[in-house]
Amino acid sequence: MNKRNIFIAGVVAVVLAVGGTFYYMHHMAQPLDEVAVTDSVEVDNIVRKYGIPVSLYDIKYGLVEPGQNLSIILRKHGLSVGEVHRLTKKAEGVFDVRKVKDGQAYAVFTTRDSIPQTVYFVYEESPKSYIVFDLKGDYGVKRGENPVTWERKTVGGRVKTSLWVAMQQCGTSPQLALDLSNIFGWSIDFFGLQKEDEFRVWYEQETVEGRELQNFRVLAASFSHEDSVYYAIPFVQDGEELYYNADGNSLEGEFLKAPLDYYRISSRFSNSRFHPVLRRYRAHHGVDYAAPKGTPVYAIGKGKVIAKAYQAGGAGNYLKIRHNSRYTTTYMHLSGFAKGIQVGSEVKQKEVIGYVGSTGLSTGPHLDFRVYDNGTPVNPLTIKSQPKKPVSEDNKEQFAVVRDSLLQILDGIKVH
Structure with a gap:
């Protein structure tokens, strides 16, 4: 049973026992020598950092600067070329030193002798993990993991301009x-949200020592849109967790509503649209999604790639x-194709197939997305x-039981 299954089982059991009070387990990664990592200003309040007893050493913190690599940083702190090589x-086998990145934090531990010696170098690979380079004796390299917790929160708001902005306004x-x-x-259709649409989540x-990361688990949600309320209730069935509506129907369908994540529609399906390049009216049997170059483009459903080509005076790079026997989709003006995508490739729903670009007849980066029903172009925003x-x-x-308990929680979330 996976972690999310444990959560659902816990919801059922505890709701029945205590009327909606939920228990959950913190998901903790084991840190090096069971050490919690904190900000440098807190060093004096703890005994160890990165598994190293801080009271024995002086510590200097820094950020990897553009053009710096591990060798440059370590030689700056007294190591010879031979020592860096060793x-x-x-x-090897622990961390590829070529992957040291600009802007990442590091810490240098030195002795408090009359002639200080560098004894540890710690590179913060990510908010969750770090690499300890032990410069004493025969040298050693270990990977450490920061303790991770998951904090439960609620948010409720109304859309004024976009859901993105609404989230920011709700803090x-x-x-x-x-x-x-x-x-x-x-x-x-998240590209067609209306003013005063409401959401409760x-x-x-995920947090590391109080620092919030951009990883979320939606435990329940509701969205009021076009006079309807949509619910998302997580539930495990046949070993698979999906989100269901209040009637127990899966929210996941055969086709996604859109082939990329949450960017604006710049042009809709039309039989007579003024073309910005050709400067004349003609049919536009697709939807244009404006998005930065390189934005991943997904297949809206599973299928087989039947065309991959370049059209200079029109679609540019397209797939x-x-x-199925009824529907085909086309993705145009791509800057490039995903690795391994060829004619004949079988793709899964929401598999990355290419990237937004401005190739062919285009005035700027966007995706021109088209849907055909038995060869006839149809509005992508209206397909069922x-x-x-x-x-x-x-x-x-x-x-x-799960649904009723979660709806009770959602109903108690204040909308701002």
């Missing part, structure tokens, strides 16, 4: 908007995918998608 060999990371667009992406956010398997009869009672 340490690099020790790192919540706008990255959560991407998670919602992925969850509701089969049933709500109960979620967990065409056949999804069959949902995945609903909650089974055997699981409906258990689902109802």
Whole structure:
């Protein structure tokens, strides 16, 4: 049973016992020598940092500057070329020293002798992990993991201009908007949200020593859009966790609502649109999504690539995918194709197939996305998608317990 299954099982058991009070486990990665990593200003209040007893050493903190590599930094702190080479060999199989990146933090531990010696160098690979280079004796290199916790939060708000802005106005990371667009992406057009659409979300956010990371788990959500309320209730069935609506139907469908994450529509499906390059009116049987160059483009459903080509005076780099006997989709003006994508490739739903660009007849980076129903172009924003398997009869009672408890929590979230 995976961690999310444990969460769902816990919801059911504890809700029945204590009426909606939930228990959850902190997901902790084991740090090097069981050490919690904190900011440098807190060093005096702890005994160890990165698994190193800080009271024995002086510590200097820095950031990797543009053009610097491990050798430059270590030689700056007294190591010879030979010593750096020996340490690099020790790192093989633990950390590729060529992957030291600009802007990442590091710490240098030196002795408090009359002639200080560098004894530890620590490179912060990410907010979650770090690499300790032990410069004593025969040298050693170890990877450490910072303790991670998940904090539960709620947010409720109204859309004024966009969901992204609404999240910011509610004091919540706008990255959560991407998670919602992925969850509701089969049933709500997030490129066509309306003013006063409402959302309520109960979620967990990953943190490291109080620092919030941009990783979320949506525990329950509701979205009011076009006179309807859409719910997202996580539930495990047949070993797979999906989000379901209040009736127990899966939110995931055969097709995504959009082939990329949450950017604006710059041109809609039309039989007579003024072309910005050709300077005349003609049919535009697709939807243009304005997005930065390099933005990943997804297949909206599983299928087979039936065309991969370049058209200088039109589509630029484009792909065409056949999804079934009825529907095909086309993705145009790509800056490039995903690795391994060829004619005949089988692709999965939401697999990256290419990247937004401005190739062919285009005035700026965007994706021109088109859908064909038995060869006839149709508006991509109006196609219907069959949902995945609903909650089974055997699981409906258990689902109802989970649903009712989560809806109670959502109803208690204040909308700002």
